[in-house]
Amino acid sequence: MGENETLARRWFRDVWQPGGEATVLELLAGECTGVMEDRIVHGRQDFLDARTLLFGAFPDIAIEVEDVVEQGDKVAVRWRGQATHTGDALGFAATNKTVSFRGMSWLEFEDGKIVRGWDAWNLGALLQSLAPPAALS
Numbered sequence: 001m002g003e004n005e006t007l008a009r010r011w012f013r014d015v016w017q018p019g020g021e022a023t024v025l026e027l028l029a030g031e032c033t034g035v036m037e038d039r040i041v042h043g044r045q046d047f048l049d050a051r052t053l054l055f056g057a058f059p060d061i062a063i064e065v066e067d068v069v070e071q072g073d074k075v076a077v078r079w080r081g082q083a084t085h086t087g088d089a090l091g092f093a094a095t096n097k098t099v100s101f102r103g104m105s106w107l108e109f110e111d112g113k114i115v116r117g118w119d120a121w122n123l124g125a126l127l128q129s130l131a132p133p134a135a136l137s
Helices: 005-015 019-026 044-057 123-130
Strands: 028-035 040-042 061-070 074-084 097-110 113-121
Touching: 005 019, 005 061, 005 074, 005 097, 019 028, 019 044, 028 044, 040 044, 097 123
Parallel strands: 028 113
Antiparallel strands: 028 040, 061 074, 074 097, 097 113
16 A cells, blocks of 8 residues: 555545544645535635535534555545434535435645545435425525
8 A cells, every 4th residue: 555545545534533624734735626526625724614514414424435546646535425414504404314425536645745636426416315395496
């Protein structure tokens, strides 16, 4: 296992846990860019804000890495998640539904820090499965 694969696995293990902010500050470069399903983030604080929103809807979110491929400074991660919608941070009341989802992330590292990342997962279908019809119009 290469150094960047180890860092990518640590990212998914630690960032998506309560208290993971310290890992964000350690592993995410200050001048990073991330393309997420619903936004583009620039810098650590922007990512932390997006993370807070997700935890505000899914406080028990759990992400598990299924596979990782590393090629130099580039790392692809296939992951799956599970969470219960117990918060109202998505703009509508909690449904208390448990959801499962899968995704892939492409990360680029420089000097042991993530400088660019792209996430691909079906956030739209996840939201549609939770939201009351009026919230989606």
